Structure formats: C-alpha cells, structure tokens
Amino acid sequence: MNLVLSIALTHVRARVRQTIVGVIGVATGVGFSVMMAALMEGSQNDFVSQLVDALPHISVTDQRRDPPRQPSQDAYDAVEIRGLSTPVTRPGIKNPYAIIASIEAWGAGAVAPSVQSRAVLRFAGRDTAASVIGVDPRREIYVSKLGTQIVEGSLNDLYKTSNAIILGSGLARKIGARVGNSVTLVGGVGRAVSANVVALSHSGVNQIDETQSYTLLKTAQILAGQTGLVNEIRIKTPDAMEARDIALRVERETGYKALSWLEANEDLMSAFQIRNFIMFAVVGAILLVASFGTYNIISTITHEKTRDIAIMKSIGLPAKLVRRIFVVEGLVIGVLGVVIGWALGFAMSWGMGQVEFKSPFMDATRLPILYSPLHYAIAGGVALAASAVAGYFPARKAASLRPVEIIRGAS
C-alpha cells in the first residue's frame, strides 16, 4: 500500500472514537444536504409540473402587446398623440387555422385552437360563474393534460351529443351536477345554451377544478355569439424551457401576444431562484459546519502526532509527504462520511417521500422527492473538498515543524 495512505489509515484507525465523530459529522452534513436538495428540487419540479405542465407552454391570444403604430409615428421623428380612438375590431385571432398551420410548419410543437369564454352555469335553480373553454379534442390531447385528467367519461364524449360539456370535478360538486345531467350555460352576450354533462375532469389544482368547464369549439363560439371565433391558440413545445424563445418567434411572426409559461409565471420563477439560493446557502452551511468537525479532528491528530511527525521528518521523510499524510487523513474521514452520508441522504429522502402532505390548494400527496445523482455528486464533492481543506491547514502546520525542536524537547 502507498506509504502516505498506509500511515494515514493507521492514524485514523488508531483513533476510532475521533474518527467516528468526524465521519458522523461529514455524513450528517452530506445526508441532510442530499435530503434538502431532493426535497427542495423535488417540490419545485412537482409544482412546475402541476401548475405549468398541465397547461399549454405558450398561449397566443387575440391581444397585442403594444397598441398599433400610427402612420404619423413613422412620418415624424417626434409625435404626441392624445385621445386616440382605437378602431373596434372583431374579437378573436384572424385566420387562426392559417396561423396554426404556419406554427406547425416550423416545428414549434403541438398546436391547438381554443375559445375562452365566461358563462353563468345554471343548474337546479342555482347560478354559478364558470369559465367555458372550447377545445378541439383531437388536438387538445397534445397540448394539455386534459385527456388524462378525465375521471369520469372521456374527452371524446364531447362528440357524443350536441352541446356536450365536461365539468371540472370541483365545479360539478359545487353545483351538484353529475354525468348525464343537463345544465344551462348563459354566455356574455346573453345567449343560453343547454348542455349535457358528459364527463368530469380533475387536474388536482382546486382553482382550476372549481371554475373550469370544457366544450367543443362550436359550443363555446355559440356562447360567445361569434361563429368561427378562436381567441386562443395553445402550443405545447417539445422542451418546456424553450417556450420563451418560441413564444418570441410566434409573436414576431403573427403579431399576436404569445405568452410563455415562463413569462406568465415570472414571479414564481424568481421565487424559485431565491428558494434555490436559500437552499444552497443552507446546504453550504451544513457542509461548512461538518468540515469544522474534520478540521478539529485532524488538528487534534496532528497535535497528538507531533512527536511522530518529528520522527518521520528526522528520518528524512519530505515535508510534502508529511503534509499529504494529514490531508489524506482528512480525505479518508471525508470519503467515509460521504459514502455513509449518501446512504443516510437516500434513506432520509425515501422516508420524507413517505410523508403524506395535504395542501388546501391541491390534492393530498406525498412529499415530492427528486432522486438526482447531481445532488449526491455536489454534496459529496463539496464535503470532500471541505475535508481536504480541513486536513490541509493542520497538515501544513505539521509539515512545517522542525524535528530538532521536538527531539530536543523529548530528550
């Protein structure tokens, strides 16, 4: 065995209690870091998946981000416009199917048209406000999770009868409707439509389940009082993180406002960034505290081993070799601590994953845990680096000892 490793292992083995304390310190640091990271990133991913993945990644609406440019603005360098009357335009996206074909052509992802409208839902003598979303079921399954969120009936049941409607599970519960019941929808322009409840959807997000209902495009268009209306185009991008860039291109090409989920949830993303910063600060602090333990132990061993260091140096062992011995001792404690810490972190993550968590806004669920090798690698790497640094300073001191002073003292 290598001389440095052999001496280091012997020193570490000879001080079982101190070594165990050091290893436990590092293992606890690594274990808690892994668990914290698994929990924090797991919950973040789960949150994103629940709130964002369930919706289209990009929503193109019939709004414009800026008011239309006036000809005078192009003609003069400086123009002040007051009391401008904007022309009354027909709501909805112009030539929606041409736009859809164009977006699909350059591979932005799956695209589906929809009609967003508000209606009063009348059932059993009670009126309840609801959001009615007109969808094309054949396209909708590719842009949202609606198809998989149907708990009774199916999305294609919308084709079964004229004016079929799918109610959110919370909304159905609130008004007391079931599949097979007939409800009356009263649109914004006062037009009433009688619709049959053909299915119930359940997204797990109470805010959605208690307010949303789905019909075919045609039904929603009748409610809105405008045939052929499409006021939203939904896009699901192949990679959710590319949604912002794709939205920019769609907006540039169509002129309509294209809102990516990243932009829509900008405040949430900022909150996640702050959360991640806090997480790394806490994890860093845990590992730093653990490294102080290692420093303390290597310092103690170095102090106790002053005479041995003098012996080794007097024989002629070079200072760098003596230094390496104590750095390796720190690393040995670090490696043992990291391996045990990984197991501890995995066990704690698994244990946390078994805890059921109830939220007033979502279904009861287990704590979401992300098992990422990256967490283990980062926690292990930082702990090993901290152990090496913790070993280095006492090692440097040990290597700088002048043997003659120790020998003279011992004599």
Add this chain to the structure above:
Amino acid sequence: MTPLIEARGITRIIDGVTPTTLVAGIDFSMAAGEFVAITGPSGSGKSSLLYLLGLLDIPTQGEVLVNGRPTRDLDEEARAAMRLSQLGFVFQFHFLLPEFSAMENVMLPMRALGKRSEAQMRKRAFEILDSLGLADHAFKRPDQMSGGQRQRVAIARSLANDPLVILADEPTGNLDTHSSAQVLAIMRGIVDSSRDADRKAIVIVTHDLDLAAKADRRVHIVDGKIAAVPD
C-alpha cells in the same frame, strides 16, 4: 580520502532575548570505518553538534559537508533527501512510530526512498531485524517490546537505507547494563563488518565513559567547544 562527514567551523546560536550559543566554531571530521564518541557534560552542546552533523539543524556559521558535498545552500527538501539516503539516526528514546510493527518501522525509510519493491523491502527489513536478534519480534508493536528491543529496532531502522553514517544520540541512555552492552556491540559490529566502499561510520553522543572508551576516537565538548579529553 573524502571524510564522510566534515564540519568546518560550525557555530549554532539560538536567537532570543539572550542569544544562546550551543556550538561554537567546531571543526570535525570522520572517515569511513570510524566509530567516534562525542562526550561532555550535560548541556555542553554534544547533542546539538550531532544534530548539526546530521543535517537536522542548520549552523549559524560554518559548513557541514556530507561525503564531500556542501550542505549550506541545500533547501529543507534536499537536506531531508540526504538524511533519508545517506544518514541513519538512533535517538535516546527509541522514537518508533507506536502504531506500526517493528517490520513496518524498519520499512518506513525504505518506503519513503522508494528504491525497492515491497517484497525486497520486507525481505531486507526482516534480515536486518533477524541480524539484530529480533526475528521473533518483527511483527510486534513497540509497546509489546522491551526498551532494549525497541532500541535495537531503532538501530535496524537506521540501517534500512544502508546509510554512510549512523548518528546516535545517547542510544543507551535509557537502557539497563545488559541492553546497553548489546546495543554497543551491535554498533561496533556495524562498523567493523562494513567493508571497502560500503564502509560505514558511527558517531555516538554519550555521557557513558565506558561506552566512549570502546569507540575508535573520542571528541570531548565543553561549552560548545572541543576540549581536551579528560583523563
């Protein structure tokens, strides 16, 4: 013939509020095959001289040459390398590594030098221990051996890298009469049995006049200076 160790006017002064002179202007030289004893009263500077000769300490003035090579300008690493390959040390307190067996202690300088394979190092360590009557104790730790046995292990360790010179600081200072005689006989044997190009030299610091009398030459130190050997 080049002396194995030569000191030219070496002085060692320890700085402090009151500077202390340990060794003052000593000239010393020893040839291959010599067994030299350094004697003197306590605090006379004999151990300090030994540390200077063994490159454990650096003279404030003067120069130490090992096998003709000046050492003044060597850095600590080079001095350590010279100690490892050309000098062997035996101290009053055996100074063995307590967690390691006799074999491992003897192998330590060889492993640090790295010129032999593991098998060769084991073979050589065992042969040296065997030659010093320690074959049965090769795998014992220092705390499982007597004082005399430990000191013999320390001598074995000093021989590990086949050094030119062995420097011993009161090697019998902690031993009973029997063990002292044994250690002395071994040291004498090391010098007497070495031949030709491999001829070794031993310099030993002692206040035991009987031991000193068995050396080839005696250097007496008083107040850091070489003095006439008393009758």
